[in-house]
Amino acid sequence: MQQWKINIVVLWIGQFFVNAGMTMIIPFLSLYLKQDLGLTDTHKIGVWAGLIFAANFLTSFIFQPIWGKFADKYGRKMMLLRSGFGMAIVMVLMGFAQTPLQLLLLRLLNGTISGFNPAAISLAASATPKKSIGFAMGTLQSGQVAGTILGPFIGGLLADSVGYRPIFYITGALLFLASLFATFLIKENFNREEANKKPDISVIAGFIQLSKFKPLMALFTVTFLLQFAMMGPMPLMPLYVQELHGSTVNLAFWAGFVSSITGISNMVASPLLGKLSDRIGSNGILLVCLLGAAVMLIPQAFVSTVWQLIVFRFLLGMFMGGLLPSVNSLIRKFTPDGMESRAYSFNSSTLALGNMLGPIVAGALSGNIGIQGIFIVSGILLLFNVLWVWTTLYRKSRGSKTSSTT
Template identity: 50%
Template sequence: MIMPFLPLYLKELGMEDPAEISLWAGIIFGANFLTAFIFSPFWGRLADKHGRKMMILRSGFGMAIVISLTGLATGPISLLFLRLLNGVISGFIPAAIGLVSTNTPKQHTGQALGILQSGTVAGAIGGPLIGGLMSQAFGYRMIFFVTGAFILVAAIGVMLFVKEDFTPAKEVKTKTSTIQEFKEITARKPVFSIYAVILMIQFAIMGVNPLLSLYVEELSPAANVSLYAGIVVSVTGFANFMTSAWLGRVSDRKGAHNTLVYSLLGVAIFTIPQVFVTDIWQLIVLRFFVGLCLGGLLPAANTLIRMHAPTGMESRTYGFSNSAMYLGSMIGPILGGWVVSLYGVRGLLLITSLILICNVLLVRYKVMQPAEQTFRKQNQHEPN
């Protein structure tokens, strides 16, 4: 509900220079991902000690307070501080991924994560719509208060209705550093390669999405830019929503590694023609097909993380995975904006498709073989 309106909120806080607003909006947008990237492994370690549900509640109640306080910001400095703080305590959805994956039988993990992804995408589609209507009726500050209230309701719902089957790992007397834990986790193939895949997925998605409106402006009449920009974003999200649960079930039957590689290939194939479109309807159709394939990416990658995580270190494994995701989300828009300034949006789409093809090769040669072996062993030991 709130992210599309940050630049407009800065105007309400008294900023007038468009260049200054753009600069601050970029800094404030990335600040949340920066602190989330830094703190995610720490929260993962606590989750392995105290449970994933506790981390969801910590994040839910914390974000409810911080986002509500954001509605009381007095200028860009206070807004930046609150976004940094939000990144420190955020992680509701990543913690939910950890809880769902570790409390679901491994042979059904893909389907469960696919359903969770559908809920996430549904919120991403509906949030800006509701936020847009509310901002017109009540102003931008009210959006932060309502968003905080929604997150509070979600946290209370988890507290009352979500049960977790959690047994803490046995305490090891020898204390280990975050770096040592990272080395231990990534020593298990193909975990490090999956982290790289997740980083590049987020880099490719977040590098393009915020800048698509510039491409829409190039392809459509000026009077309809806002409408068509909304359609391009919504059609991608809707297609993602349609396929997430189904591709999750496919992952359980055929292997998450197969779903990941073919979904990546599909996103790359449907991204390349976007470089050459001449009409807005062509872009809308291609973004729809991209969305169909996007539904299989992160659920499949998170299923693979679950399959290969060391016993007792599942949340820490997801913690580093979340850091890779946040890092990609942070640098994607920054480098995407730089590429657009040099080569335009068409150049960005071409570079993005090349990155996705490299990702396909990474999965094919670094992930497929160990993932296939683990998948076969799992199916041999699990009842049909």
């Protein structure tokens, strides 16, 4: 097997465990707070659960660009291993938490040392032949999505069989093994001497420099709005499903199915659309999928049955499957040499920001416009993003690496 393919396989496994580890606590977090950490008041449990879940995304949003700067200076593989082994240790420590505050601080620390996903994407982008970059990005995307989807499912199964605390130990051990595989199997062509010759600029200065490449700003916005549109309705989805279902019979099953169907179709479509983008170009795939995602969001506000909602959620996931792989391919295309890791880290920050702000903003707006309004607003925002992408990525005078940065 060619080395770049070995890299992709090992990185896929690592991304699966990283994303599964981040979402595995969803089914039992409230119960863990109540039964193991001593909380009894329902309101306090809800507040702590929300803070603990969001904490990881908050610090991840702040620190991703910092680790991206170090990756461009010291190598992507080093940052990959730093993140993998670090999160393995923190995950095990979560199993020893005795108070909600300790668990919150550990989740904040986990987000602080994270950076596995952008390092993996940057490493794959730099080591994969140009003709296969779309396939590589799509495959890695499927690993992220698979971990995100199956994480809560695996967490729920383990909680029933081994209890809550052992789940953290098991997850930490799997992260450690994945990082160990990466240590010995992944190879990176990185010239540290050449990297050290380049000027050492701050994170803010790096962002200002990258912001001069207009397509990158449009691509970062695609990532943010996509996560915002996906995560925003999620806390409200069970209530919407109950309204459509008209009964409480099997309500949990239908709510879970509706929430997961988008990720399943995304996981299936990502490698296929990534491979297609290698043949016809990432620009076209990005525009079609972005428009398709916007169009699939709006009808969800007008469905009358759960099955109609499932169909549109499935189609939404298919279009989403082509978005992040295309975004990652195009980021590599438009980013100046030597700043790839930094660009992917900023993109990962916008993803974390979308994950964090989506539920918060949607919850604040839902009292006035309902979940139906959230779907419509998200769709309209994506349509505006289509126009922005069109006017930046398709202007011949802008956006290439050879463009003037002045």
